[in-house]
Amino acid sequence: MDIRKRRYALVIDSRKCINCKACAVACKAENEVAVGNTRNWINEDRQGEYPKLRIDFEPEQCHHCEHPSCVRVCPTGASWQRKDGIVLVAADDCIGCRYCMIACPYDARYFQEETGTVGKCTLCSHRIDKGNIPACVETCPSKVRVFGDLEDPTSRIHELLATRRYHVKEPQTGNGPQLYYLL
Amino acid sequence: MGTTRMDRRLFLKAAGLTAGAAATLEVGCLSYFKKGRSATADNREVPTTCELCPNKCSAIAVVEAGRVKKLNPNPENPKSRDMLCARGNAAIKQVYDPDRLKQPMIRVGARGEGKWKPVSWDEAFDFAAKKLGEAKSKYGPESTLWSSTEGFQEVFFKNLGLAFGSPNLVRHPTLCLASVNLAYSATFGTVPSFDLLNSKYVIMSGANRFESIITPDTMDLIGGVMERKAKLVYLDPRFTVTASKADEWYPIKPGTDLAFILAMIHVIIAENRHSKEFVSAYTVGFEQLAEHVKPYTPEWAEKETEIPGKDITRIAREFADAGARALYYAGRRSSWYQNDFQMRRAQAILNAIVGNWDQMGGMVPNAKLPKGEFLFMPWDEPKAPRVDEIEKHFPLAAKGDGVYLKLRENVLSGKPYPIKAWMVYKQDPLNAMPDQSKTLKMIEQMDFIGVIDVQMSDLAWYADVVFPESAYLERTDPVEVMPGIWPAVVFRQQVVKPIHDTKPNLEIVQGLAKRLGLGDYFDYTIEQWVEAEFKDLPIPMAAEHMKKHGVWAASGQPSYGKTLNPDHRFVTKTGKVELFSERLQEAGYDPLPVYAAPKQPRSDQFRLVLGRVGYFTHANQSNNVWLHEFMKENDLWINPKPAARLGIQNGATVSVTSSVGSVKLKARVTEEIRPDCVFMLHGFGKKSKMQSLVYNVGASDAAVLETAWDQVSGNAAFHETFVKVATA
Numbered sequence: 001m002d003i004r005k006r007r008y009a010l011v012i013d014s015r016k017c018i019n020c021k022a023c024a025v026a027c028k029a030e031n032e033v034a035v036g037n038t039r040n041w042i043n044e045d046r047q048g049e050y051p052k053l054r055i056d057f058e059p060e061q062c063h064h065c066e067h068p069s070c071v072r073v074c075p076t077g078a079s080w081q082r083k084d085g086i087v088l089v090a091a092d093d094c095i096g097c098r099y100c101m102i103a104c105p106y107d108a109r110y111f112q113e114e115t116g117t118v119g120k121c122t123l124c125s126h127r128i129d130k131g132n133i134p135a136c137v138e139t140c141p142s143k144v145r146v147f148g149d150l151e152d153p154t155s156r157i158h159e160l161l162a163t164r165r166y167h168v169k170e171p172q173t174g175n176g177p178q179l180y181y182l183l
Numbered sequence: 184m185g186t187t188r189m190d191r192r193l194f195l196k197a198a199g200l201t202a203g204a205a206a207t208l209e210v211g212c213l214s215y216f217k218k219g220r221s222a223t224a225d226n227r228e229v230p231t232t233c234e235l236c237p238n239k240c241s242a243i244a245v246v247e248a249g250r251v252k253k254l255n256p257n258p259e260n261p262k263s264r265d266m267l268c269a270r271g272n273a274a275i276k277q278v279y280d281p282d283r284l285k286q287p288m289i290r291v292g293a294r295g296e297g298k299w300k301p302v303s304w305d306e307a308f309d310f311a312a313k314k315l316g317e318a319k320s321k322y323g324p325e326s327t328l329w330s331s332t333e334g335f336q337e338v339f340f341k342n343l344g345l346a347f348g349s350p351n352l353v354r355h356p357t358l359c360l361a362s363v364n365l366a367y368s369a370t371f372g373t374v375p376s377f378d379l380l381n382s383k384y385v386i387m388s389g390a391n392r393f394e395s396i397i398t399p400d401t402m403d404l405i406g407g408v409m410e411r412k413a414k415l416v417y418l419d420p421r422f423t424v425t426a427s428k429a430d431e432w433y434p435i436k437p438g439t440d441l442a443f444i445l446a447m448i449h450v451i452i453a454e455n456r457h458s459k460e461f462v463s464a465y466t467v468g469f470e471q472l473a474e475h476v477k478p479y480t481p482e483w484a485e486k487e488t489e490i491p492g493k494d495i496t497r498i499a500r501e502f503a504d505a506g507a508r509a510l511y512y513a514g515r516r517s518s519w520y521q522n523d524f525q526m527r528r529a530q531a532i533l534n535a536i537v538g539n540w541d542q543m544g545g546m547v548p549n550a551k552l553p554k555g556e557f558l559f560m561p562w563d564e565p566k567a568p569r570v571d572e573i574e575k576h577f578p579l580a581a582k583g584d585g586v587y588l589k590l591r592e593n594v595l596s597g598k599p600y601p602i603k604a605w606m607v608y609k610q611d612p613l614n615a616m617p618d619q620s621k622t623l624k625m626i627e628q629m630d631f632i633g634v635i636d637v638q639m640s641d642l643a644w645y646a647d648v649v650f651p652e653s654a655y656l657e658r659t660d661p662v663e664v665m666p667g668i669w670p671a672v673v674f675r676q677q678v679v680k681p682i683h684d685t686k687p688n689l690e691i692v693q694g695l696a697k698r699l700g701l702g703d704y705f706d707y708t709i710e711q712w713v714e715a716e717f718k719d720l721p722i723p724m725a726a727e728h729m730k731k732h733g734v735w736a737a738s739g740q741p742s743y744g745k746t747l748n749p750d751h752r753f754v755t756k757t758g759k760v761e762l763f764s765e766r767l768q769e770a771g772y773d774p775l776p777v778y779a780a781p782k783q784p785r786s787d788q789f790r791l792v793l794g795r796v797g798y799f800t801h802a803n804q805s806n807n808v809w810l811h812e813f814m815k816e817n818d819l820w821i822n823p824k825p826a827a828r829l830g831i832q833n834g835a836t837v838s839v840t841s842s843v844g845s846v847k848l849k850a851r852v853t854e855e856i857r858p859d860c861v862f863m864l865h866g867f868g869k870k871s872k873m874q875s876l877v878y879n880v881g882a883s884d885a886a887v888l889e890t891a892w893d894q895v896s897g898n899a900a901f902h903e904t905f906v907k908v909a910t911a
Contacts, residue, residue, distance in 0.1 A: 015428075016405050016406060018393040018394070018401070018405060018424050018428070018797060019424055019797065020268055020269055020393075020394075020396065020797030020798065021269040021797060021798045021810075021813050022266070022267065022268045022269045022271075022272060022797075024269070024813075025269045025272035025273050025798075025809050025810070026253075026267070026272045028272075028809055029252065029253045029254070029272055029273075029275055029809075030252075030253050032252075035808055035809070035812060036812075038812075046855070048854060049854050050422075050434070050822060050823075050854040050855070050856075050857070050858070051422075051432075051434050053422045053426075053427070053432075053854055053855060054427060055422070055424065055427040055855075057424075135253070135255075138255060138256060138265075139255070139256055139266060139267045139268075139272060140266060141264070141266040141268055141396065141401060141402050141405070142401075142402060142405040142406065143266075
């Protein structure tokens with residue numbers, strides 16, 4: 001299918017997350033992310049007093065926004081967005097000014113000391129382009145993340161977003177984030 | 184990249200298995216390898232089987248430029264449920280770990296000093312063979328001890344010990360799950376699997392399934408491929424991830440689970456809610472059981488467990504109503520208390536009386552698959568009795584596994600005979616056994632210690648010679664049949680050639696055997712061994728299939744109810760499910776589980792409880808750089824109330840002292856634990872400097888745990904230690 005007719009997104013069912021970190025290690029291997037940096041992570045919210053307690057886990061990564069503020073502020077055009085919505089950094093054009101890191105409402109980018117450039121989640125675009133799913137989606141024991149194409153009415157994420165309640169993080173920024181968290 | 188791959192999303196869709204979409208779980212129908220794949224020597228995909236823990240998940244290794252770049256889950260294995268956990272993903276770092284053992288080494292300084300001389304394989308083999316020979320000629324072959332942990336190449340190590348003439352093989356089960364195995368065997372004649380995928384009501388005592396990952400149980404309970412169906416009631420003194428996901432969590436008073444279970448049985452029988460058909464057709468001893476549980480009322484149990492009696496009554500009713508689809512989940516690493524066997528037996532009895540045996544959503548006897556056997560030259564059985572005197576002290580325990588803690592006591596006392604040489608494969612007794620100081624004493628009295636391992640474990644650090652084993656990604660191993668509700672055959676094949684001067688265990692065993700005059704017993708290659716195993720697999724073109732796919736699973740749905748016919752004989756004394764056990768009575772044990780209140784800590788003490796997190800389960804994983812990132816050192820969980828009383832601030836260094844040792848680590852003041860317990864994670868405070876990330880960082884639980892064991896199975900009792908905590 002024509003790339004312009006695709007819009008990739010993730011639907012995340014956080015309640016299934018057991019904080020096992022499989023997604024984080026799979027990403028590290030797949031994308032050769034240096035120790036100390038991370039492209040995806042799990043937020044923990046621990047509340048209550050013994051014995052009335054709760055813990056909520058919430059996996060997060062780049063939201064591959066509809067209107068990404070990181071792309072808007074990039075002075076060189078190194079931060080860019082594919083037609084299918086994936087936000088990437090062209091390392092050759094990155095001057096390491098880190099404006100994008102400040103502009104990102106989700107703190108999803110990191111600076112790579114070795115190369116002097118900024119790194120981030122690519123949604124495993126190299127795997128997607130070969131018809132595979134992102135490494136974090138594939139390896140997950142409880143299948144917390146569902147990957148799909150919003151333009152494809154037969155996709156599982158279509159069904160989930162049509163039938164379940166969900167929210168996005170920081171909607172007030174106008175970035176149009178594409179990580180949909182089921183309630 | 185020279186590889187071509189099929190569209191994974193398309194075939195997942197075709198199979199009706201895009202995450203969460205499936206209504207039924209089709210097994211054995213997914214193929215990663217349906218299309219032909221082209222590969223070059225440097226870039227290829229190789230199916231193999233993970234070895235980071237005992238789950239044996241199927242993985243596809245992606246090799247780029249001759250290096251393992253990525254491990255992807257292999258959807259063809261129904262047991263691993265198309266996933267690979269953090270540990271499995273991090274196996275790559277086991278290969279490329281700078282701390283790895285890279286060549287054979289002989290100790291030159293004092294034991295534990297860390298002075299090593301790299302030697303050739305010949306030197307290492309000659310040295311070990313000379314030392315083992317000396318022990319044999321001075322004290323007899325039985326003076327050698329052979330300890331190992333479960334693994335596909337363990338068989339060669341055990342065979343070397345037996346061929347050498349030693350009866351003293353000791354394996355991990357009595358540091359893990361021996362009490363569960365024995366209790367279910369004593370009741371049903373076998374250890375079943377638990378069908379969590381289809382269960383409606385699950386109760387777990389401490390089996391922290393969302394952090395101690397077991398396939399397929401963890402995924403089936405959280406609702407990985409499917410949505411979760413079961414109500415989960417969870418008992419644990421700690422608010423674990425499992426507790427946070429449970430429908431009901433009860434911070435039970437530690438050691439009183441048996442009271443909870445007996446009261447449930449009391450309610451179910453008193454209210455006539457048990458399965459009459461199953462009880463009358465398949466069990467013996469129901470009348471004795473009914474009489475036995477009369478005093479165990481929910482009101483009585485409330486005082487023991489601190490769980491409200493009305494909740495126990497309600498849970499018992501809900502459990503019985505779920506009937507065949509209700510499960511009291513057994514769990515693994517069941518080594519907690521000295522009454523562990525009886526507690527597990529009470530679970531088995533409770534499961535039996537609601538009639539969940541061999542039912543969809545209940546307990547299911549494992550289906551097995553046939554496998555060929557390589558016929559090697561047999562040796563004479565060792566003549567000497569075992570040094571742990573298992574027959575005398577633990578007549579019902581599994582003889583081949585030994586009883587670890589009793590064995591250590593006997594080695595230290597030199598009775599009934601001396602043990603002077605110790606060979607260890609793939610195990611770290613310094614961290615796996617409680618009471619590290621005793622293990623150090625045991626080390627001191629050995630004339631010789633040889634260790635085969637991938638990395639420099641703490642025990643290897645105290646050895647005389649270390650034989651570096653190739654990592655699993657560098658080896659081809661024997662074929663493994665995994666019995667279960669969804670039985671499968673898995674194969675581990677070499678993904679990359681060894682990157683250091685290491686050998687697979689078989690070749691290490693052969694090198695030793697040759698010099699010990701036992702070469703004829705090991706005169707085969709791994710290829711010959713594997714070919715023989717392929718022969719009887721129920722798979723067309725078995726060898727080709729296993730090499731191409733790495734796994735084979737019987738397709739279709741599990742078959743429930745095969746043992747539910749009146750002619751079926753359970754492998755017990757009476758041929759029935761034994762609620763009352765004559766065999767236990769004859770052996771001098773309680774034929775029905777009798778409750779005795781556990782000892783409780785004094786007001787200035789805490790009970791030390793143990794557990795795991797999803798990314799570290801075994802002590803050998805904490806030095807993996809990709810896992811270490813998530814937790815750089817362990818800490819001591821302590822409730823804010825006692826912490827305030829003791830003046831302990833969050834993050835402050837505290838000392839933890841038992842009768843056998845004292846360690847220091849940081850405090851984590853947290854609401855997520857009972858005020859009378861403290862908790863620390865396993866796998867830190869290493870003594871080996873070649874575990875550089877965790878050397879002397881945090882604390883080792885083994886250093887403070889006291890020696891105690893379950894009376895029937897001999898399983899170590901890890902939760903019987905009381906400690907004092909103070910600011911340090």
